[in-house]
Amino acid sequence: MNDFPSYYHRIQNRGAIRSNLTTSITTENCIIGGGLAGISTMLSLIERGHSVALLEANTIGFGASGRNGGFLSSGFSLGISEIEQRVGLTDTKKLFRLSQKGVELVVSRSQQFCLNDEDLSAGLVRSSWFSRRDLLQKDVEYMNNTFNTSLVYWPEKKVRENYLTNRYNDAIFDPHGYQINPLNYLNKCAKASEDLGASIYETTTVRKLKKIPDGYKVYTREGSVTAKNVILCTSAYRPWLNFKASQGILPVETFVLVTEPLEGRLSDAIKLPYPVSDTRRIENYYRPLPNTRLLWGGGISTKQNPNNLKKKMLADLLSVYPQLKGIKGDMAWSGTMGYGRHRMPQIGKLNENLWYNQGFGGHGLNTTSMGGELIATAIAEDDDSYKIFKPFNLGFTGRPLGLVAVQCIYWTWKIKDKFN
Numbered sequence: 001m002n003d004f005p006s007y008y009h010r011i012q013n014r015g016a017i018r019s020n021l022t023t024s025i026t027t028e029n030c031i032i033g034g035g036l037a038g039i040s041t042m043l044s045l046i047e048r049g050h051s052v053a054l055l056e057a058n059t060i061g062f063g064a065s066g067r068n069g070g071f072l073s074s075g076f077s078l079g080i081s082e083i084e085q086r087v088g089l090t091d092t093k094k095l096f097r098l099s100q101k102g103v104e105l106v107v108s109r110s111q112q113f114c115l116n117d118e119d120l121s122a123g124l125v126r127s128s129w130f131s132r133r134d135l136l137q138k139d140v141e142y143m144n145n146t147f148n149t150s151l152v153y154w155p156e157k158k159v160r161e162n163y164l165t166n167r168y169n170d171a172i173f174d175p176h177g178y179q180i181n182p183l184n185y186l187n188k189c190a191k192a193s194e195d196l197g198a199s200i201y202e203t204t205t206v207r208k209l210k211k212i213p214d215g216y217k218v219y220t221r222e223g224s225v226t227a228k229n230v231i232l233c234t235s236a237y238r239p240w241l242n243f244k245a246s247q248g249i250l251p252v253e254t255f256v257l258v259t260e261p262l263e264g265r266l267s268d269a270i271k272l273p274y275p276v277s278d279t280r281r282i283e284n285y286y287r288p289l290p291n292t293r294l295l296w297g298g299g300i301s302t303k304q305n306p307n308n309l310k311k312k313m314l315a316d317l318l319s320v321y322p323q324l325k326g327i328k329g330d331m332a333w334s335g336t337m338g339y340g341r342h343r344m345p346q347i348g349k350l351n352e353n354l355w356y357n358q359g360f361g362g363h364g365l366n367t368t369s370m371g372g373e374l375i376a377t378a379i380a381e382d383d384d385s386y387k388i389f390k391p392f393n394l395g396f397t398g399r400p401l402g403l404v405a406v407q408c409i410y411w412t413w414k415i416k417d418k419f420n
């Protein structure tokens with residue numbers, strides 16, 4: 001059992017936990033959930049001069065936002081070709097551009113808040129696990145020509161010179177993708193919002209919402225908030241505050257390991273500083289951390305904190321880089337992602353005063369910022385750009401049976417990955 005939810009929590013320097021809400025307050029906007037979705041929405045609203053109070057059940061970044069792999073890139077959990085099949089090329093281009101703007105916003109905010117180079121650096125690699133040579137090159141050409149990306153094709157020789165495993169073939173390099181310390185970024189966004197006048201309450205679980213004329217009353221154990229707008233950013237967590245929004249999301253676990261510092265041994269396996277993911281449906285994602293530790297992620301499940309997680313993750317790492325045999329895992333954790341059935345973000349409103357910003361799945365570092373901007377511009381400027389997400393509505397995930405379906409999909413994908 002870890003003392004901290006993740007390695008990022010162990011090394012963060014965030015100051016004392018904020019007080020919980022013990023009084024009744026009134027504000028224009030009440031945000032529930034202090035992950036990237038909630039904090040980004042808060043910052044986008046307060047930057048536009050609209051008052052905000054945010055309520056977080058634990059501490060800021062307790063959920064997926066403080067536990068993730070730190071890969072910041074354009075796109076969504078759902079692949080581009082699947083989005084195109086669903087909404088056509090014109091809207092796919094608009095959606096992809098929004099996802100790029102999400103990346104740009106995180107980068108510009110990180111620079112504004114002086115996040116240091118150790119916490120944000122450019123360049124991501126996606127390496128091919130499968131042996132068909134022409135696929136990635138075609139992907140690069142298609143993305144660059146159709147979506148104005150600047151992806152670079154890396155042939156097998158370049159990949160194998162720098163990543164010393166025979167698991168990979170060729171790869172795609174994205175110069176406009178980044179690795180980021182997500183919790184340090186989140187803490188800076190929270191602080192910047194407070195400096196502009198927002199209020200954040202930690203250890204404050206919202207238990208109930210009540211519709212009132214012109215808004216909502218939000219109840220916690222010891223206090224309440226009266227607000228014109230409530231924005232639900234609670235992802236896959238309980239208690240359910242609105243049946244439709246909560247039922248639209250399935251909780252899916254994924255896992256991360258951080259090794260001990262590897263010193264010189266790291267370069268026996270990995271020669272470049274970039275984060276790497278691979279092309280399997282159930283991929284690995286990993287990146288060298290500044291102090292020669294390796295952060296290694298992978299797997300999905302419906303089960304939190306499986307037994308022997310550290311050992312299992314280490315075995316997974318050694319199956320790709322057997323030359324690292326003997327290294328020790330320092331810390332392993334699981335994190336809960338919130339997925340809609342369609343694997344796209346769910347951004348919209350349930351009625352005039354109740355908004356939702358959720359369902360970012362495994363691709364939330366850019367899309368949560370994008371969602372925050374869309375909701376803030378809708379509230380502050382009456383902008384209706386968020387409606388482009390209408391085809392990806394809340395749907396019905398059929399919990400708890402939906403969870404059985406997730407586990408079955410996982411097993412099917414694993415088998416398909418093996419046979420490919």
Ligand SMILES: Cc1cc2nc3c(=O)[nH]c(=O)nc-3n(C[C@H](O)[C@H](O)[C@H](O)COP(=O)(O)OP(=O)(O)OC[C@H]3O[C@@H](n4cnc5c(N)ncnc54)[C@H](O)[C@@H]3O)c2cc1C
Nearest residue numbers: 033035036037057063064065068069070071206335364365
């Ligand atoms: C292990 C892991 C690796 C990942 N890797 C990447 C990656 O490399 N790149 C990428 O782009 N994405 C990645 N993701 C996905 C990304 O982290 C998420 O999509 C994103 O953080 C979702 O943010 P969120 O704010 O919606 O949810 P969360 O961060 O889960 O926040 C929800 C918050 O709401 C609070 N809450 C819930 N209910 C209440 C209530 N009733 N009252 C008060 N507060 C409440 C919770 O305590 C929680 O803090 C990863 C996710 C995981 C788990």
